[in-house]
Amino acid sequence: MSDTGDNMASAEDRILAGVFHKLPLSLVRGKGAMVWDAEGKEYVDCMGGYGVAIVGHANPEVVNAITRQANELITCHGSIYNNMRADFLQKLVEIAPKNMGRVFLSSSGAEAVECALKLAKKQTRRNEIVALGGGYHGKTMGALSVTWNPKYREPFAPLMPGVQFAPLGDLEKLRELVSEKTAAVILEPIQGETGIHLPPDGYLDGIRELCSERDVLLIHDEIQSGFGRTGRIWAAQHWNIVPDILCLGKGIAGGLPIGATLAKEEVMSAFKPGDHSGTFGGNPLVCAAGSASVEFLRREKLEERAKTRGNILKQGLVELAKKHRIVREVRGLGLMLAMELRFEVRDIILEALTKGVILLYSGRNILRFLPPLVIEEEQVKKVLETLDEVLTEEERRRGV
Numbered sequence: 451m452s453d454t455g456d457n458m459a460s461a462e463d464r465i466l467a468g469v470f471h472k473l474p475l476s477l478v479r480g481k482g483a484m485v486w487d488a489e490g491k492e493y494v495d496c497m498g499g500y501g502v503a504i505v506g507h508a509n510p511e512v513v514n515a516i517t518r519q520a521n522e523l524i525t526c527h528g529s530i531y532n533n534m535r536a537d538f539l540q541k542l543v544e545i546a547p548k549n550m551g552r553v554f555l556s557s558s559g560a561e562a563v564e565c566a567l568k569l570a571k572k573q574t575r576r577n578e579i580v581a582l583g584g585g586y587h588g589k590t591m592g593a594l595s596v597t598w599n600p601k602y603r604e605p606f607a608p609l610m611p612g613v614q615f616a617p618l619g620d621l622e623k624l625r626e627l628v629s630e631k632t633a634a635v636i637l638e639p640i641q642g643e644t645g646i647h648l649p650p651d652g653y654l655d656g657i658r659e660l661c662s663e664r665d666v667l668l669i670h671d672e673i674q675s676g677f678g679r680t681g682r683i684w685a686a687q688h689w690n691i692v693p694d695i696l697c698l699g700k701g702i703a704g705g706l707p708i709g710a711t712l713a714k715e716e717v718m719s720a721f722k723p724g725d726h727s728g729t730f731g732g733n734p735l736v737c738a739a740g741s742a743s744v745e746f747l748r749r750e751k752l753e754e755r756a757k758t759r760g761n762i763l764k765q766g767l768v769e770l771a772k773k774h775r776i777v778r779e780v781r782g783l784g785l786m787l788a789m790e791l792r793f794e795v796r797d798i799i800l801e802a803l804t805k806g807v808i809l810l811y812s813g814r815n816i817l818r819f820l821p822p823l824v825i826e827e828e829q830v831k832k833v834l835e836t837l838d839e840v841l842t843e844e845e846r847r848r849g850v
Contacts (some may be wrong), residue, residue, distance in 0.1 A: 559699025
């Protein structure tokens, strides 16, 4: 890194809480699927802010919307009506799954999950939640309670009581766990943090049927998989499943902090004034960015772009898997993809950085790909060529 980059790193390491695994990289600018470091070196960004940069870094329409709104009104509490909030809410429910016409706005995906859990308990008057093995829903106390990985949960026990985990794909075990005390089943239609795992055939249908049969609410966490990422606007559309509550976040406001909890009218009506609130949720600045993002998504048909670019990237990854013996598996949909290796991926990520590609990990041995949906074919080609070089070097180093 340059002196400027070193200064950034030094300040963050000295002052910021040490909770992030840092890469030796200081970014100062972005455009589309590209970012630049403090020395001016460019990178194809397959991390995308952990999936946030869906409409691209510094999307001009989002930037213009933020600039206009910053000159008008930045904050407006939810107890007062606001034009930008009303506009964004209408745009969001227009692309939402069928009958998901009520929304609570917050500032992060984890907050969206917190809202969903409270709503489910209030609406059903039950106090137990069933989550899935491998699921990840955030690290605030409620969201952490339904996040599967013990390494995240155990240091902060006791957490929210009444949470049980069913193994992914085991519908019979789920049936055993869902009881008259169960308020909701929460799941990611495609699991992200644990390595991009798709559900087995018929599994999501079986969960939907079970929840309807036992009058249990179904919560879908599409914080990572939603907003066009998988080749459909919502990942659950691949299986024609509609939940009762939907949690959103990450890129739906073009990069600004946002969370949204959507629900059917009969579910959201359980909330009464004072039951749940937040100071910053639905502020005009974020809502302006959200409206611009939704408009861009719809006009540019980003879900179709994710499908076509994703097919190119996935096919390229599959070809690399055939060529390189250290690759175990490629999986995913659209531009939500994973390549599982037989060894840890840290050295591969660091080597790719030197060649101008930012990769993301998912566990110790999985590369995860969450690039902006505006990524160009030439940029996809660059990623594949770089990965080929890095895998070749890694095999040579390991004598494979």
